[in-house]
Every structure is written in C-alpha cells, then in structure tokens.
Amino acid sequence: MGLFDILLWTVIAISVYFSAWWLIALNRTLANSRLFDKESAKKYLSENIKELPVVTVIIPLWNEQKTIKGTIQSVLDIDYPKDKLEIIIVNDGSTDDSEYEIFEIIDEFKKIKTEQRSLKVVNGITRKIYYKEIKRKNNQSIKYIYQKNAGKGVALNVGITLAQGKYYAGLDSDSYVAKSTLLKMLATLVYYNKKLKTNKVITITPAMRISYPNTIVRYLQHYEYLMSMFVARIMSEHDMIYVTPGPFSLYDRKKIIELGAYHENQREILTEDQELAYRIQDSQYYIKQCANGYVYSTGPETLKGLLRQRNRWFKGSLICLSNYRHMIFNKEFGDFGIQQMSINLLRVFLSISVLYIFYILTINPIIQLFQRMSLYGFDIWPFITDFGIRFNLLNYNYPRLIGSGIILLLGILMLVMSHINANIGIEKKDLKYLVVYFLVYHIMMAYVMLVVIFEIIIGKKQWW
Amino acid sequence: MEKRKISYEYYIISLNIVIIILLISALVFFVVDSKRYLSKQDESEIQNTNYLSLQLQYTLINELIETNSQSCSALNTALQDSIKDLGYSMDKLLEYKKDSMNDEYYENLERRYMLDNIKYWMFAKKAKDICNLNKVIILYFYSNNCEICPNQGVVLSYYKTKYDENILIFPINADNAQYEPVVELLMSVYEVNAYPTLIIDDTKYEGIVYNDELGNIFAEEFEKFETLKNTSNQSS
Numbered sequence: 001m002g003l004f005d006i007l008l009w010t011v012i013a014i015s016v017y018f019s020a021w022w023l024i025a026l027n028r029t030l031a032n033s034r035l036f037d038k039e040s041a042k043k044y045l046s047e048n049i050k051e052l053p054v055v056t057v058i059i060p061l062w063n064e065q066k067t068i069k070g071t072i073q074s075v076l077d078i079d080y081p082k083d084k085l086e087i088i089i090v091n092d093g094s095t096d097d098s099e100y101e102i103f104e105i106i107d108e109f110k111k112i113k114t115e116q117r118s119l120k121v122v123n124g125i126t127r128k129i130y131y132k133e134i135k136r137k138n139n140q141s142i143k144y145i146y147q148k149n150a151g152k153g154v155a156l157n158v159g160i161t162l163a164q165g166k167y168y169a170g171l172d173s174d175s176y177v178a179k180s181t182l183l184k185m186l187a188t189l190v191y192y193n194k195k196l197k198t199n200k201v202i203t204i205t206p207a208m209r210i211s212y213p214n215t216i217v218r219y220l221q222h223y224e225y226l227m228s229m230f231v232a233r234i235m236s237e238h239d240m241i242y243v244t245p246g247p248f249s250l251y252d253r254k255k256i257i258e259l260g261a262y263h264e265n266q267r268e269i270l271t272e273d274q275e276l277a278y279r280i281q282d283s284q285y286y287i288k289q290c291a292n293g294y295v296y297s298t299g300p301e302t303l304k305g306l307l308r309q310r311n312r313w314f315k316g317s318l319i320c321l322s323n324y325r326h327m328i329f330n331k332e333f334g335d336f337g338i339q340q341m342s343i344n345l346l347r348v349f350l351s352i353s354v355l356y357i358f359y360i361l362t363i364n365p366i367i368q369l370f371q372r373m374s375l376y377g378f379d380i381w382p383f384i385t386d387f388g389i390r391f392n393l394l395n396y397n398y399p400r401l402i403g404s405g406i407i408l409l410l411g412i413l414m415l416v417m418s419h420i421n422a423n424i425g426i427e428k429k430d431l432k433y434l435v436v437y438f439l440v441y442h443i444m445m446a447y448v449m450l451v452v453i454f455e456i457i458i459g460k461k462q463w464w
Numbered sequence: 465m466e467k468r469k470i471s472y473e474y475y476i477i478s479l480n481i482v483i484i485i486l487l488i489s490a491l492v493f494f495v496v497d498s499k500r501y502l503s504k505q506d507e508s509e510i511q512n513t514n515y516l517s518l519q520l521q522y523t524l525i526n527e528l529i530e531t532n533s534q535s536c537s538a539l540n541t542a543l544q545d546s547i548k549d550l551g552y553s554m555d556k557l558l559e560y561k562k563d564s565m566n567d568e569y570y571e572n573l574e575r576r577y578m579l580d581n582i583k584y585w586m587f588a589k590k591a592k593d594i595c596n597l598n599k600v601i602i603l604y605f606y607s608n609n610c611e612i613c614p615n616q617g618v619v620l621s622y623y624k625t626k627y628d629e630n631i632l633i634f635p636i637n638a639d640n641a642q643y644e645p646v647v648e649l650l651m652s653v654y655e656v657n658a659y660p661t662l663i664i665d666d667t668k669y670e671g672i673v674y675n676d677e678l679g680n681i682f683a684e685e686f687e688k689f690e691t692l693k694n695t696s697n698q699s700s
Contacts, residue, residue: 009489013482020478025471238471284468334468338475375615376622376675386625394500395556397563399489406485 004360011353012403014346019410021339022234026417029237034191035292038079038180041187048190053166055182056086056253058159060152061173065097067298072105074176079183083139088159093149098173106134106142129158151266152246160253160261168253170273174298175247181206181293185250188290201286202252203277204293205232205244209422211296217306219433220441221299223415229291230418236289240340242320244277244287248295259283271316278324281336291421307448314452321345351449358443411438493565500560504573507553511580514546518587526594536595543591544599547584547632551624554581554635575644578637582646585634598689600627600682603663604635605651610659616672623678630686 036044045052057075061068075087091099131145145158156170167186171177185204192201207229213222235241244251259279263269280287300306321328321344328345330337373380415434419426426434521539554577561570588601604620606613617635624633638659641647650656654663662669664681673681 009486013486016485017478017482020481021474024474024477028471239468331470332468334470335474336468338470372618375618379622379626382622382626386628392556394496394503395559398496399493402485402489402492 004357007353008357008400009403011350011357012407014350015407016410018343019414022231023413025234025238029234032237033233033291034188036184036187036191036290037292038183041180041183044187045183045190048194052081052084053186054084054086054164055080055186055250056088056159056163056165056168057248058088058090058156058163058168058170059173060090060092060155060159060170061094061098062092062149062152062155063094063096063098064173065094065101068098068173069101069105070176071171071173072102074178075171076105077179078177078181079179082136085140085182086164087140087142088162089142089144090155090159091144091146092152092155093147099146102144106144127158127161129162131162151264153262153264153266153269153272156262156272157264160257163253165253167250168256169248169250170246171248171295172246172297176211176296177206177248178294178296181248181290181295182250184293185248185290188288188293189250192286192288196286198286200284201288202255203244203280203285203287204250205236205241205287205289206248206250206293206295207232207289207291207422208245208247209294209296210299212298215301216433216436217301217303218299219430220437221306223418223434223437224441225297225299226418226422226424227414230414230421232289233291233421235340236287236291238335238339239281239286240336241287241289242277242281242336242340242344243271243274243317244280245295246273247297248293249273255285259285268319269316270312270319274313274316274320275323278320278327281333282324282327284333292423307444310445310448311452311455314449315456317344318348318452318456348449348453351446352453354442355446355450358446408438497560497564497569500564501569501573504553504557504560504570507549508573508576508580511546511550511553514542514549515580515583515587518542518546522587522591522594536597539591539595540597540599543584543588543597544629544632547588547634550577550580550584551633551635553577574637575640578640578644579646581634581636582650585632588632588634596692598630598693600631600685601665602631602633603650603654604633605638605654605656605659605661605663606635607638607659609639612672613660616660616662619673619675619678622675623682627682631682 057078059068059071059075061071064071072087072089075085078085089102091102129145131143134142134144136142141164143162145162147155147158159170160168167189169182169185185206189201189204193199208225209229210218210222210225213219232241256276259276262272263275266272269275277287300309321341327333327337328341330341333341416426518539521535521542525535525539557570557574557577561567561574564570585601585603588597588599591597592599592601602620604616606616620633620635624631636647636650638647638651638656641651654661654668656668658670660672662673665685669681
C-alpha cells in the first residue's frame with residue numbers, strides 16, 4: 001500500500017461523502033419543495049398577489065442566425081398576459097444575418113417607431129441607448145437594440161436599464177423556454193418569499209435541459225443536465241445554488257441593479273451568470289430553483305465545441321472561486337459556505353486525482369502490456385492457451401472492488417433519481433450512451449479541468 | 465440579519481457513512497491479507513512435502529533400482545509439476561507482498577520460497593544427469609535495483625509458457641545474498657557480478673538475453689536432446 005492507495009481512498013472518501021450528503025439532504029428537499037403546474041401556479045398567483053407583474057425577457061445575441069428565430073418564437077408563445085411581457089433584443093454587433101432573421105419575425109407586427117433615450121445606468125455609467133420599439137396589437141412591446149460588440153455583460157446591462165419589468169429573465173439565443181415556465185417560476189418566487197417571510201428571494205433558476213439530444217455529444221450533456229438539475233433541486237432547498245444559468249433565470253430587476261448588475265468585462269470574468277450568482281449569495285439573498293420550470297438549450301453539437309464551452313465555464317468558476325474565496329468554509333454563509341464552497345474547491349483536486357488514478361489503473365497497464373509484448377514479438381498465443389487455468393479467489397483486490405463498486409452504485413442511484421426528478425424514463429437506447437457517460441465523460445471533463453489549470457498557470461506567467 | 469442555516473446533522477451522518485465504508489474496506493483488506501499469507505504458508509508446506517517425495521523417488525532410482533525410462537518418466541512429471549507450482553506460487557507471493565501493508569510479514573516466506581528454489585534447482589540438476597532429463601535448466605539472477613531485469617523476466621516467462629515442459633526456470637533474487645549465505649555461495653561459484661545473469665545448463669550469459677537470442681539458445685539445446693535421444697536409441 002503506497003501513496004497511490006492513499007490518494008485513491010481519499011478520492012473515494014470525498015466522493016462518498018458528497019453523495020451521502022446529497023442523499024440525506026434529499027429527504028428534506030422532497031418534504032419541503034412545492035411544484036406548481038400551470039393551473040396551480042395561476043391560482044396561487046391570483047390568490048397571493050394583487051396583479052401579475054410586468055416581466056421583461058432580455059435576449060442578448062451575437063451571430064446566432066440559425067437559432068434566434070426559434071428563441072424569439074418561444075418567448076412570444078409564453079403563457080403570460082402579452083401587455084405584461086416585454087421583450088428586449090440586444091444585438092451585440094452580430095456580423096451575420098441575425099438582424100434579418102429577427103425582423104422576419106417582428107416585421108409582422110408593423111407599427112415601428114424609433115426612439116432615442118439617454119439613461120442613467122449601473123455603476124454610475126450613463127449610456128445613450130438607441131432602440132426601435134415595436135408595439136403589437138395586444139400591447140406587447142418589443143424593443144430592438146443594435147450595439148457595437150461589447151460583450152454579453154454589457155448587452156444584459158443595457159437590457160435591464162431599458163427594461164420596464166419588476167422582474168426580468170435573460171434568454172440566451174441558443175435556448176428555448178417552455179410555455180408555462182414563467183408562471184411556474186413567478187409562483188415559486190412568491191411562494192418562497194412568503195414561506196421565508198422575507199423579500200430576499202430575488203432569483204429563481206429554471207430546470208435546464210438539452211432540447212434535442214441527437215448526437216452522442218448532446219446525449220452526454222443531456223444526462224449531465226438531468227443530474228445537475230436534480231442536484232440543483234437539493235441545493236435550492238439548502239440555499240446552495242452557485243450558478244444562475246444564463247437561459248431564463250428570473251431576477252428581481254431593482255435588486256440586481258442595486259447589487260451592481262452584470263460584470264461587464266467578459267475577458268476578466270468569463271462566466272457572468274456564475275459571477276452574479278456568487279454575488280447574490282455573498283449579499284445574503286436567496287436563489288431558489290423552479291424544479292419543473294423547463295428551459296431547453298441546444299448545447300454544443302461537436303466535441304470540440306463542448307470542450308471549448310467547458311473550458312470557459314471551468315475557468316470562470318475558478319475565477320469566481322478565487323474572487324469569492326472569503327466564503328469558503330465561512331459559517332456566515334451556512335451550508336453554502338461549508339458544503340458548496342468546499343465542493344467547488346475540492347472539485348479541482350478531484351478532477352486531477354481522478355485523471356491520475358485513471359492513468360495508473362488503465363492507461364499505464366496498457367502501455368506496459370504493449371512494452372512487454374514487444375519484448376517477445378507480440379506472440380501472445382502461448383499465453384492465450386495457458387489462460388484461466390489457475391483461478392484463485394484471493395488474487396483480487398477486494399477493497400478496491402468495494403470502493404469502486406460503491407462509487408458506481410452511487411452514480412447509478414443519482415442517475416436514476418435524476419431521471420425520476422425530470423419525469424422521464426430510461427430507455428434501451430440510453431444504455432449505450434450511459435456506458436460512455438460513466439466511463440468516458442467524467443474523465444473528459446477532468447481533462448478539461450487539467451488543461452484549464454495549466455492555462456491559468458501559463459497565463460499568469462505571461463502576465464507577469 | 466437572520467443567520468443562515470447549517471445542517472450539522474447532514475455533515476455528521478455523511479462523515480459516519482464514510483468512516484463505516486472505510487472501516488469495512490480496511491477490515492476486508494486485513495482479512496484477505498491474512499488469508500493470503502496463510503494460503504502461501506500452506507503452499508509452502510505442500511512444496512516441502514512434494515520435495516520430500518521427489519527426493520525419496522530419486523534415492524530409490526539411484527540406489528536400488530536400475531534406471532529405466534519408466535521410473536524416470538514418473539519422476540520427471542512430478543518434478544515438472546512441483547516446479548511449475550513453485551514458480552507460480554512465488555509470483556503470486558511477490559504480488560501479495562506488494563499489496564500488503566507490511567512487507568516484513570511476507571519477508572520470511574519469500575526467503576523460504578527462494579531456498580526452495582535453490583533446493584529444487586540442485587535436485588533438477590542431479591535428476592537431469594541420472595535420468596537423461598530432456599530439460600533446459602535455467603538459473604536466473606536478478607536484483608530489485610536492476611531496471612532492465614523485469615524485461616528479462618518477461619522474456620523468460622514467455623518461453624516458460626511456450627515450451628512449458630521443456631524448461632525449468634529458477635529465479636534468484638541476488639539482494640538476498642546479504643542474509644542468505646547460500647545465495648552468496650551460489651553467486652561466487654558462477655562469478656555473478658552483473659544483473660541479469662542467466663546460467664543455462666552451466667553456460668553463463670551476463671546482461672539481458674533478448675527474445676531472438678534466447679530462442680536460438682533453446683533451439684540448440686533441444687537439438688542436443690534430439691541427437692542424444694537418437695544415439696541412445698541406436699545403442700539400445
């Protein structure tokens with residue numbers, strides 16, 4: 001037993017610890033969480049608030065000609081009084097046909113009037129915003145802004161400055177929102193504020209799913225999203241959510257402006273949605289998840305796209321972790337500080353360890369086998385005929401089998417429960433993808449983490 | 465400001481679960497380890513008995529009965545099986561030793577296995593003379609500090625598997641020379657100074673002998689047996 005075994009068992013212990021924590025926490029989550037369907041949400045809202053608030057949907061986009069139409073259409077289809085659902089489209093300097101696509105939809109509504117406004121904005125910056133406003137017959141307002149490319153953070157800030165709504169939701173232009181999601185989310189927000197006797201629940205996150213898992217890369221993301229949707233439900237109950245997804249998280253607009261709105265330097269922060277979530281937690285506000293408020297994202301189609309996306313996410317999360325390190329193991333932030341922040345921190349250690357363990361247990365033996373075989377000219381026939389004669393139960397490494405068995409079992413348990421949580425079954429065709437998911441996906445993500453850490457180290461050296 | 469909740473009970477329960485799993489694994493580890501140790505001890509006992517039996521057969525053939533092919537072939541088979549078992553058992557012993565928490569536990573056993581190896585080697589040499597044993601006998605000296613030795617081991621085990629009945633290999637870990645005078649003696653007889661060293665039927669090969677070369681050596685040896693067999697057939 002050497003250093004490798006100590007590392008292996010540390011990883012097993014940490015993984016079992018986190019999984020056990022979630023499974024125990026599931027009990028309270030299921031007992032306390034309340035799910036609304038469309039009708040019950042309507043009913044609940046009419047009973048508990050005087051009138052439905054104005055909600056703004058902000059769609060920032062950059063070169064999304066393929067998907068933007070579907071995104072806008074899904075917003076136009078939302079179940080909500082149209083005069084209370086404002087749409088703001090911020091074209092962040094697209095160079096493709098996005099604008100053409102957008103106007104193909106909204107030109108139908110006619111009545112275009114151009115306005116120009118100057119507004120005071122967050123962080124003391126005053127911005128002049130030029131926009132076109134289109135009023136539909138049913139009094140729905142659609143505003144279109146074209147700005148020079150300035151990043152998603154700026155685009156969102158322009159949107160929330162112009163917005164009229166008490167609440168707003170951003171919607172990435174590769175995502176679609178289900179019709180009833182907004183009502184469910186609003187009901188959830190009102191419900192939790194009432195339950196906690198506060199007005200500090202200022203953000204509701206949706207349940208993100210992959211819209212059309214048609215390639216293996218998207219299938220893998222599909223399982224991952226289901227899993228994180230399920231874990232987010234537990235995290236929501238314990239106020240541990242550390243990322244408010246870009247697509248359709250619902251925010252209290254005034255409170256977000258008070259908190260300083262979006263970070264505008266994209267290069268510095270990389271993931272503006274994660275940064276905002278950390279800031280909300282840091283300011284002791286609540287983030288809750290609407291466990292059945294579905295939002296669909298297309299997700300990167302190719303492996304390269306996926307790796308690039310995750311590279312950005314991981315880097316962003318490390319930056320956030322470093323910027324908000326005062327919360328790590330800080331009792332002031334409750335379970336978020338003690339549990340979630342340590343998970344986020346240990347994830348780095350786990351990724352690299354898993355990669356190393358994977359190398360030692362699979363890659364290295366294969367390399368050694370090839371080296372050995374090369375010594376006798378790859379003539380393996382004698383070994384094949386000799387194989388399996390001596391079987392001895394004592395020859396297996398039982399502790400390792402127990403450890404990996406428990407990890408696998410917990411993984412399967414989490415997967416099954418995340419399917420139940422999303423109300424979908426596991427079909428036969430899922431099995432082959434699930435094998436890949438269990439065997440390859442996490443190794444792949446760990447590899448991305450390793451690359452990210454490497455790039456940060458190299459990058460830092462370059463800056464100095 | 466109201467204080468945020470810390471779910472202490474979760475932390476305590478999940479920590480306990482982790483501790484229980486670690487304890488169970490440790491328990492299994494120690495149970496398996498001691499079982500392995502006991503099984504190796506048993507095997508060692510069996511090998512001793514086998515040796516005793518072989519020795520008796522040998523003495524009988526040598527002193528009482530006239531050597532004939534029938535009595536010899538029984539001895540050959542028994543010798544072959546015993547040495548094969550010994551080799552396999554020793555390989556496993558070294559693997560178990562690597563897995564085990566304390567090497568010392570296995571050190572004495574390893575010594576015994578090595579002595580058995582030498583014993584069997586001597587026996588095989590004697591039996592070869594008296595029974596015209598058609599086997600190549602190899603004494604293989606290696607050291608833990610020798611980086612290339614594992615490669616020699618791989619090539620040897622390849623041929624052991626390939627020519628199963630015709631090759632007898634006796635590995636000797638030269639690191640044991642410091643507390644095992646027999647090993648030192650053996651090394652001085654063959655003037656072993658470098659690792660790996662192979663003694664193939666009293667011919668010394670210093671340094672690693674690779675696949676092709678070793679194959680040629682075996683081919684030559686087997687040819688010798690053939691001619692020997694032919695001449696003995698002709699004479700009778």
